Amino acid sequence: MTAQHNGVVIDVSFAEAFPMKATRILITAHNATWAMNAAVSATGFATSVIACGCEAGVERTLGPDETPDGRPGVSVLIFSMSGKELAKQIERRVGQCVLTCPTTAVYAGIAEGEAVALGRNLRFFGDGWQISKVIDGVRYWRVPVMDGEFVAQETTAVTKAVGGGNLLFMATDVDAALAVSEAAVAAMKRLPNVVMPFPGGVVRSGSKVGSKYASLSASTNDAYCPTLYGLVDKTQITPDTRCVMEVVIDGLTEADVAAAMKAGIQAGISIGRAGGLVRIGAGNYGGKLGPFHFHLHKLLP
Amino acid sequence: MTAVRIELTLRQAPPLRVDLRGLLPATLADLTVAQIEQLPCGHGNHSVPLGEWFSVQRHEIDGDQSALRLVGDCSRFDRIGTGLQAGQLTVEGPAGDYVGAGMTGGELLVQGDAGLLAACEMAGGRLQVQGSVGDWAASALPGGMDGMRGGSFIVGGDAGERFGDRMRRGTAVIHGRAGDLLASRMVAGTIAVAGPVGARPGYGMRRGSLVLAGPACTPGPTFVPAIADVPVAWQLLARSLARHGGAFATLAQRRMQRHLGDLSAQGKGELILVEP
Numbered sequence: 001m002t003a004q005h006n007g008v009v010i011d012v013s014f015a016e017a018f019p020m021k022a023t024r025i026l027i028t029a030h031n032a033t034w035a036m037n038a039a040v041s042a043t044g045f046a047t048s049v050i051a052c053g054c055e056a057g058v059e060r061t062l063g064p065d066e067t068p069d070g071r072p073g074v075s076v077l078i079f080s081m082s083g084k085e086l087a088k089q090i091e092r093r094v095g096q097c098v099l100t101c102p103t104t105a106v107y108a109g110i111a112e113g114e115a116v117a118l119g120r121n122l123r124f125f126g127d128g129w130q131i132s133k134v135i136d137g138v139r140y141w142r143v144p145v146m147d148g149e150f151v152a153q154e155t156t157a158v159t160k161a162v163g164g165g166n167l168l169f170m171a172t173d174v175d176a177a178l179a180v181s182e183a184a185v186a187a188m189k190r191l192p193n194v195v196m197p198f199p200g201g202v203v204r205s206g207s208k209v210g211s212k213y214a215s216l217s218a219s220t221n222d223a224y225c226p227t228l229y230g231l232v233d234k235t236q237i238t239p240d241t242r243c244v245m246e247v248v249i250d251g252l253t254e255a256d257v258a259a260a261m262k263a264g265i266q267a268g269i270s271i272g273r274a275g276g277l278v279r280i281g282a283g284n285y286g287g288k289l290g291p292f293h294f295h296l297h298k299l300l301p
Numbered sequence: 302m303t304a305v306r307i308e309l310t311l312r313q314a315p316p317l318r319v320d321l322r323g324l325l326p327a328t329l330a331d332l333t334v335a336q337i338e339q340l341p342c343g344h345g346n347h348s349v350p351l352g353e354w355f356s357v358q359r360h361e362i363d364g365d366q367s368a369l370r371l372v373g374d375c376s377r378f379d380r381i382g383t384g385l386q387a388g389q390l391t392v393e394g395p396a397g398d399y400v401g402a403g404m405t406g407g408e409l410l411v412q413g414d415a416g417l418l419a420a421c422e423m424a425g426g427r428l429q430v431q432g433s434v435g436d437w438a439a440s441a442l443p444g445g446m447d448g449m450r451g452g453s454f455i456v457g458g459d460a461g462e463r464f465g466d467r468m469r470r471g472t473a474v475i476h477g478r479a480g481d482l483l484a485s486r487m488v489a490g491t492i493a494v495a496g497p498v499g500a501r502p503g504y505g506m507r508r509g510s511l512v513l514a515g516p517a518c519t520p521g522p523t524f525v526p527a528i529a530d531v532p533v534a535w536q537l538l539a540r541s542l543a544r545h546g547g548a549f550a551t552l553a554q555r556r557m558q559r560h561l562g563d564l565s566a567q568g569k570g571e572l573i574l575v576e577p
Contacts, residue, residue: 028533069536070553105533131508131569132489133534134470135541142534151533 003297007273008280010296015166015261015282018290020049020079021086022161022252024059024109025118027098028073032061038101039074042093046078047198050218054080054089055163055250057195068107069151075109077195079250083158087116090156095122099143099150108156119143119152162292165249165257167264168206168224168281170241176276177243178202183271184247184264191263193256194249206246209285221283241278254292262299269301304367304388305330307337309355311373311394317345318397319354322380326367326388326407334359366407371396376416382409385426398435401428402442404452414458418442423471424451433458436480439473439492440466449473449490455545462499465492468509474545484511487570491538495548506563506570510538514548514555514575524562524572531559535573 003010027042029035039058046056055078062073078093080086098106099122108118123130123141131142132154139154167184171177185201188194196202211219222232224244229237237244247264251257261282268277282296307329320343329337337359338352351357355371362368368389375381379397382390385404392400395413402418405425414432420439434456439449440463448467455474462480465473469488474495481499484492487506496515503511504521539552552575560572 068540069533070540071533071536129569133491133510133538135472135491135537140534140537142531148529149531149534151537 003300005269005272005300008269008277010265010300011279011281013282013296014284014287015164015294015296016284016287016290017162017164017166017254017257017292017294019292020055020081020161020163020250021083021158022077022079022250023086023090023113023116023156023158024252025076025078025090025094025156026062026067026073026107026109027076028062028067028069028071028105028107029101030071030103032072032074034101034103035072035074036061038098038104039076041101042097043076043078043195043197044097046089046093047203049079049081049163053085054078054093055195055197056089056093057197057201057250059192059195060189069105071105077193077250077252079161079163079195079197083114083116086158091117091121094118094152095125099125099145099152102147105151107153110157110159113157113159115155116158118154118156120154122150122152125150159252161250161252162254162257163250164290165251165261165292165294166283167247167249167261167268168244168279168283169247169268169277170224170236170244170279170281172240172242172276172278174243176271177245179275180268180271180277181245181247183267187263187267188247188249188260191256191260193253194251194260196247196249196260198248201247203246203248204244206244206283209289236281238278246283257292258294258299261294261296262301265296265299266301303361304364306360306362306368306370308358308360308370308372309337309351310358311371311375312354312356314374315344315349315354315377317377319344319349319378320380321378322383324351324369324381325385326369326390327386329369330367330388374413376414379416381411382407382428385409395432396430400430401426401454404428406452417461420449420454420473421445422447423449423454427453427455429455429457431457433477434460434464436461437463437466439464439468439471447488459496460494465490468492472541474542474549476545476547478515484509486566487511491542493542493545493549503563503570503572505566506572507567508569510571510573512538512542512552512573512575514552517574520560520562520572520574523565524560525564527559527561527571 043056059075067073119141126143143150181202206221207218340351341348376395380399398416411430417435419434441448450469459477465484478496483502489508493512556576
């Protein structure tokens with residue numbers, strides 16, 4: 001059974017998501033541009049845990065009144081499959097992308113949860129000139145650098161999170177699929193506690209589990225490839241759906257991912273069949289891989 | 302949950318000094334009024350029951366933190382709140398020497414002045430003296446290697462000499478003036494003073510932050526002026542200190558000049574002179 005909204009078919013399907021570990025860090029700088037430079041760099045090459053080690057993205061920009069030091073900032077969410085891997089990614093990314101970026105400082109954006117190192121090990125860059133400062137029970141490290149001081153909170157907190165929420169937009173052509181995906185990502189970005197880790201929030205290489213090659217655990221989702229229409233047995237492609245884009249969502253809680261998916265579905269429906277959107281579906285593995293199931297029909301406006 | 306509030310009202314001032322160590326909210330909570338009155342206190346060379354000096358009242362209250370109130374001029378009672386770990390202790394009047402020494406938690410409020418060595422070797426909790434404190438506050442006990450090493454210590458009035466000697470961690474705030482050799486041999490931590498300070502502030506300090514928000518003073522010859530701004534660390538510190546109000550309320554908006562030293566020690570400390 002399917003439902004149509006503004007001419008768009010909503011599949012009777014669900015997105016299957018899985019537990020992850022996450023943290024939020026706040027990056028501030030002399031101005032918003034340099035805070036964003038650091039954030040973009042720190043969240044680069046972080047699209048999928050399959051090969052990046054983590055999935056990360058910019059959550060939102062922060063005004064001077066929202067940051068610990070009164071400067072403009074950016075909040076960043078980083079997700080990984082284990083706390084240990086997450087700790088490794090935080091250290092590498094903050095060390096190489098935030099410590100190095102002019103005028104930045106970095107703070108924990110989550111208070112509750114297991115503490116992992118943020119500035120604790122980066123302080124050794126100071127070669128003995130680093131200074132510890134405990135303010136209101138929170139330890140900060142002040143590391144001398146060539147533009148002054150790099151200030152980093154000693155630890156950040158790791159919390160349980162949900163990764164792999166997704167929507168599949170099936171459209172008449174590339175223009176329509178991009179327009180819908182961009183609108184959905186824009187709607188999701190207005191919500192807190194979620195990031196869409198792929199380039200521009202959109203992924204065109206949706207995958208299925210397994211491959212004909214033994215060494216690969218995932219391979220192209222041939223059922224959604226328009227170039228394989230007429231070649232594969234169980235295709236999801238029809239003559240009027242010639243381009244499919246996926247938006248993947250990682251969030252701090254199940255409710256956050258659900259809210260983002262709801263906003264994405266709403267954005268797609270608003271564009272409607274007239275805008276080229278034919279179907280909205282979701283990726284799952286039969287319900288066996290992840291404990292979080294986001295049924296599209298329960299998310300309808 | 303019920304807790305206990307115990308009120309000790311001073312009946313007469315003792316002729317000699319009295320040692321009140323061990324008189325803590327959590328310790329007294331399980332005792333009856335009669336048992337509290339029989340608690341031995343050192344008075345000169347003798348041990349005298351507490352009831353000799355104080356009348357005792359005991360009330361059950363809502364909450365999970367027991368409270369102890371000492372009412373009257375306790376300036377001859379030493380070591381009030383020594384080793385305090387939890388609960389609230391209030392002195393409605395002045396207190397003697399060693400108030401809050403070695404406390405690790407809880408809240409201690411002195412509504413008058415305090416004597417020598419207040420908050421010495423304090424490691425946690427919050428100690429507020431609304432009046433002034435004597436010499437060697439927030440410092441080490443005689444023979445001790447480290448002074449104050451944690452918690453918050455707020456002085457509403459003035460502080461004597463050698464405030465924060467060998468202080469290692471924590472935050473101490475003085476709303477009035479401070480005596481000579483403020484933060485001498487300081488190892489680390491934060492001391493902020495709203496009023497004028499005496500001779501040689503930061504003498505021999507190795508690390509730590511000394512914030513002087515009062516009239517301009519000249520750092521000693523073993524301090525060097527810093528040419529680089531540290532806006533982030535200053536904002537974090539100033540915003541935290543601003544919560545103490547008074548002269549500190551506007552710290553984050555004021556300009557400051559840093560001096561590094563003491564170069565005769567390790568030289569990693571900072572003396573922050575805040576401009577008006």
